[in-house]
Amino acid sequence: MSRLHGWQEPWDIVVGLFKGLAITLRQLFSKPCTIQYPEERLVWPPRTRGRLVMPRDPETGKVRCTACMLCQRICPNGSIEITTRTNEAGRRELADYVHHLDRCTFCGLCVEICTFDALRMSHEHELAVEDKTRLKRRLQAEVIQFDNTWQGGLRKE
Amino acid sequence: MRNLETDYPEALKTEEITLNMGPQHPSTHGALRLILRLDGERVVSARPDFGYVHRGLEKMAESLSYVQYIHITDRIDYLSSIMNEWSFCLAAEALAGIEVPRKAEYLRVLTAELCRISSHLVWLGAMGMDLGAFTPLTYTFREREMVLELFDLLCGQRMTFNYFRLGGVVRDLPPEFTKQTQAFIKYFERLPDIYDQLLSDNPIFLIRMRDIGHLSPATAHSHAVTGPNLRGSGVAQDLRRCEPYSVYPDFDFQVVTCQEGDALARYRVRVEEMRQSARIVAQVLEGLPEGEVRSKVPRVLKIPPGEAYVRVESSRGIQGFYLVSDGSVKPARCRIRVPSFANLSVLPQLVKGVKVADVVAILGSLDIIIPEIDR
Amino acid sequence: MRYLFAPAELFPILLEGLRGLAVWAGLPVMAGDWAGAALVMFGLFAFCALTVMVLVYAERKIAGHMQARIGPMRVGWHGVLQVIADTIKLIVKETWVPGSADRWVYRCAPYVVFTAGFLALIALPLDRDLTPVHLNLGLIYIVAVGTPGVIGILMAGWSSGNKYSLIGGMRSAAQMISYEVPLLISLMGVVMISGTLDLHMIVESQRVPYIIFQPLGFLIFLISAVAETNRNPFDIPEAESELTAGFHTEYGGIRFAYFFLAEYVNMFVLSALAATLFLGGWQGPWFPGWVWFLAKTGAILFLFIWFRWTFPRFRADQLMDLSWKILTPLAFLNLLATGLILVLL
Numbered sequence: 001m002s003r004l005h006g007w008q009e010p011w012d013i014v015v016g017l018f019k020g021l022a023i024t025l026r027q028l029f030s031k032p033c034t035i036q037y038p039e040e041r042l043v044w045p046p047r048t049r050g051r052l053v054m055p056r057d058p059e060t061g062k063v064r065c066t067a068c069m070l071c072q073r074i075c076p077n078g079s080i081e082i083t084t085r086t087n088e089a090g091r092r093e094l095a096d097y098v099h100h101l102d103r104c105t106f107c108g109l110c111v112e113i114c115t116f117d118a119l120r121m122s123h124e125h126e127l128a129v130e131d132k133t134r135l136k137r138r139l140q141a142e143v144i145q146f147d148n149t150w151q152g153g154l155r156k157e
Numbered sequence: 158m159r160n161l162e163t164d165y166p167e168a169l170k171t172e173e174i175t176l177n178m179g180p181q182h183p184s185t186h187g188a189l190r191l192i193l194r195l196d197g198e199r200v201v202s203a204r205p206d207f208g209y210v211h212r213g214l215e216k217m218a219e220s221l222s223y224v225q226y227i228h229i230t231d232r233i234d235y236l237s238s239i240m241n242e243w244s245f246c247l248a249a250e251a252l253a254g255i256e257v258p259r260k261a262e263y264l265r266v267l268t269a270e271l272c273r274i275s276s277h278l279v280w281l282g283a284m285g286m287d288l289g290a291f292t293p294l295t296y297t298f299r300e301r302e303m304v305l306e307l308f309d310l311l312c313g314q315r316m317t318f319n320y321f322r323l324g325g326v327v328r329d330l331p332p333e334f335t336k337q338t339q340a341f342i343k344y345f346e347r348l349p350d351i352y353d354q355l356l357s358d359n360p361i362f363l364i365r366m367r368d369i370g371h372l373s374p375a376t377a378h379s380h381a382v383t384g385p386n387l388r389g390s391g392v393a394q395d396l397r398r399c400e401p402y403s404v405y406p407d408f409d410f411q412v413v414t415c416q417e418g419d420a421l422a423r424y425r426v427r428v429e430e431m432r433q434s435a436r437i438v439a440q441v442l443e444g445l446p447e448g449e450v451r452s453k454v455p456r457v458l459k460i461p462p463g464e465a466y467v468r469v470e471s472s473r474g475i476q477g478f479y480l481v482s483d484g485s486v487k488p489a490r491c492r493i494r495v496p497s498f499a500n501l502s503v504l505p506q507l508v509k510g511v512k513v514a515d516v517v518a519i520l521g522s523l524d525i526i527i528p529e530i531d532r
Numbered sequence: 533m534r535y536l537f538a539p540a541e542l543f544p545i546l547l548e549g550l551r552g553l554a555v556w557a558g559l560p561v562m563a564g565d566w567a568g569a570a571l572v573m574f575g576l577f578a579f580c581a582l583t584v585m586v587l588v589y590a591e592r593k594i595a596g597h598m599q600a601r602i603g604p605m606r607v608g609w610h611g612v613l614q615v616i617a618d619t620i621k622l623i624v625k626e627t628w629v630p631g632s633a634d635r636w637v638y639r640c641a642p643y644v645v646f647t648a649g650f651l652a653l654i655a656l657p658l659d660r661d662l663t664p665v666h667l668n669l670g671l672i673y674i675v676a677v678g679t680p681g682v683i684g685i686l687m688a689g690w691s692s693g694n695k696y697s698l699i700g701g702m703r704s705a706a707q708m709i710s711y712e713v714p715l716l717i718s719l720m721g722v723v724m725i726s727g728t729l730d731l732h733m734i735v736e737s738q739r740v741p742y743i744i745f746q747p748l749g750f751l752i753f754l755i756s757a758v759a760e761t762n763r764n765p766f767d768i769p770e771a772e773s774e775l776t777a778g779f780h781t782e783y784g785g786i787r788f789a790y791f792f793l794a795e796y797v798n799m800f801v802l803s804a805l806a807a808t809l810f811l812g813g814w815q816g817p818w819f820p821g822w823v824w825f826l827a828k829t830g831a832i833l834f835l836f837i838w839f840r841w842t843f844p845r846f847r848a849d850q851l852m853d854l855s856w857k858i859l860t861p862l863a864f865l866n867l868l869a870t871g872l873i874l875v876l877l
Contacts, residue, residue: 029597108313291595295599512847
């Protein structure tokens, strides 16, 4: 029997095979690491970047956005669309804040740049919809209470 | 006695066939097409055909400001995103003359080395998969998941981090990060041994990987092959050591090399590199300085005209950014040097004369990322 | 309870009933016999399908847990009905012939492969009295009818009109023919000790399982059996990472299901053969014979599954090396040693 090219000594072969077999067998009786997704969920760390939200201030009940347009300008994909209007006092204020989810890459630059702490990224990440029009989210219309201890996701630090 | 082959050539006439491997194929690691000329099972020639996932990333840079482009660099090589961010930030910082605080440098090293671990873990699993061993993949992905969780904790995303900024990083470490990372490093210490037992102690794995895809240092240099592939050929070229950037001189680590230059050598280099990366991570956590993580950079940053080319050691080799600024807020031109492109270019030479099955093994051992090649 | 220990006693009663039914319906008694034969065939097919289902479920679960996963969990309790759902899916799926295929050969191939495996099932002694067909050359029969399977695989590979299939088919032919040799020779040791080719007699003659006398033979048989059934680490005919799915790349729906069925039936047959020849078949205390038989077969099957989810795959030429340069000489050596010992003792 000629020794084949690249083969080891017979003893090493046997030991090598059994080492692998031992590992899989040990794993067979160990705990699997699967998480059964819809029933079990991971706990997201505070900084996880999910959907963009605009929480309301509990004192005034209004969103903090002043329509300064910083977020719209920083957004690399143009996924933020702000419409402004002039109120009775003659000052510019937010009329409509549209977040186009289909263009968003969740980079978090908008939250980072906001000087009024008006934007947060929530942990909401199951954002699939059947109808594309529902990807257009009007943020200031949603009622999310503002709380300074809120750990819902990415916030300005 | 007559020789069948020489005396009756027409009786044993064989034809070469062309086999299209990809762009949809289980082991071309994405949309890569290999046009193989086969003589039976033997490869006569191979020609890689790529560009299926070209996204115009270089052109995109010309229409985005520097800070906006950082999250695009995550998508060049999605497994070592941090290194892409790093080389881009280094290039832009060199142009703008921005200083990076020492703590930020430490955090950059920390994330880059974690990223290298996760990237090599994916490669290791895929390598096993290419050779028909399904189990290493799930094991390495289990461990990679822990690294991704660390990243989630740190920057809020698992793969597209968007963590670096010009002049530092976005955020400091969260409170529980250090402890969790130390726990991971401790857990990770014995893992390469398990992979060795599962793969490189296995005689089947050894006869599959040994003496195939032999890459000589001369060929490697002539094709600009870098990273673990080059180090697998015995060349101790590691930018972290031979052209140190950031705070790498502060850390004690080994530049892993292997003399053989075959697929097995590249395997050994990568497994050992994971250990070294874990060592660096542990050192960073020990010696983390206090201070700012980000220097003051104006919000609208106009970078003075000029050009810069900066390269870093990514998981796959030298990853570089060449930026030209015309004085505006956006780069005038951006060129990306990706390691996988050069590493793939050597494949036709390596696979000449091997069997079809070896093509897969050699391709796997080169560790290429298709979106990085296509950009 | 009585029938649990001797399930074969059921059949004569059933046959009497069928004959009576035939007479009652005004048909010749022969009709009852034919119906009985059909019933046996149907029963065997059901047994085969059921075995495969259990096997597929077991494999998926074991593979899952070996890989730190949990395997199927959704359909039924812990996914037990997953196999049924998959079967239904495969059956209702559109069957489709690729344009470049050799149509009739393409259509026939899966049935040729399946039949080869299925026929072998007929002669397996499940219990002392529970053998569908008792053949006094049972061993030769099982090995012989299993062989045409390779023709079916070659047909599939050739007729699909796909280069991957072609390479897969060719590899398969080379591999299965090569491993047939050590497989058969390793069995001959057992035949020499027991002095018969009748599977019943072989089982009966085992006071201690033959694995004690024939450890090398068992090992060679096991390796060759894994290679014969094209399973990892010898699954080069369908090597997923190289050939996408090898010879059955172009198959889908029910035709794919037959290939799938054939693979598992072959696995079962070879494991059962190993259990019969080396582990003492149905013999064992306390439990009914067929339970012992199934348990021993199951143990071998577990080895098959265990190997598959641990090892990487060989390369085609290394596979040939293993067969011709290691296993075949070893098998002959084993045969020689067995012969010498038998003569000298």
